[in-house]
Amino acid sequence: MEMPPVITRSQWGARPYQGELRSLGMVRQIVVHHAAGYGAATRQEGARQVAALQKLHQGLLYNCPDIGYHFLIDAGGHVYQGRPYVKGEQLADLPQFAMGNHVLNVDSHKLGICLLGCFHEEGGECSDTPTIEALESLESLLGFICRNYSVRPSDILTHRDFVATTCPGEKLYVALGQLRGRLALAGGYPSELAA
Numbered sequence: 001m002e003m004p005p006v007i008t009r010s011q012w013g014a015r016p017y018q019g020e021l022r023s024l025g026m027v028r029q030i031v032v033h034h035a036a037g038y039g040a041a042t043r044q045e046g047a048r049q050v051a052a053l054q055k056l057h058q059g060l061l062y063n064c065p066d067i068g069y070h071f072l073i074d075a076g077g078h079v080y081q082g083r084p085y086v087k088g089e090q091l092a093d094l095p096q097f098a099m100g101n102h103v104l105n106v107d108s109h110k111l112g113i114c115l116l117g118c119f120h121e122e123g124g125e126c127s128d129t130p131t132i133e134a135l136e137s138l139e140s141l142l143g144f145i146c147r148n149y150s151v152r153p154s155d156i157l158t159h160r161d162f163v164a165t166t167c168p169g170e171k172l173y174v175a176l177g178q179l180r181g182r183l184a185l186a187g188g189y190p191s192e193l194a195a
């Protein structure tokens, strides 16, 4: 599976990182989130929404050095870089990832990926369905990271696996279960890591 193209921070108009960039260390887990209230499908709209999330996370409410996640994916399947890389210019360089803020305050070893949308069950306060495009990009990004950073597909988790939250919504949670199974079947991970 191909690595998805990633829209860089300069391409979406990121503001500078605030503070000193730190590495998250080895990637041991990948944590998937959703962002309720955002649902861009085009690259232009997606760039605006990612910039709005950065502004929110850097603002007084969250007071984070930057957008909390490492990658974001919109409903059109466009993938956006979140946190700056500590080393490396692009994903193909197998960059060293920076510490994020997406589960606890200090998220060592946890790579955060956020789908723009709200994926609660029907009848909730909001209910989008993850698009095929978004799920395909998520699958290729997860596959790339699992293979190149030696992460087991069974270590692809979600926000709600750590704390009491509904994030990433039931529909994405279920879709991710299927996706994890496909990645495990596809293999290509270091054999000692086979889940």
Ligand SMILES: [Zn+2]
Pocket: 032, 033, 034, 102, 159, 167, 168
């Ligand atoms: Zn979350």
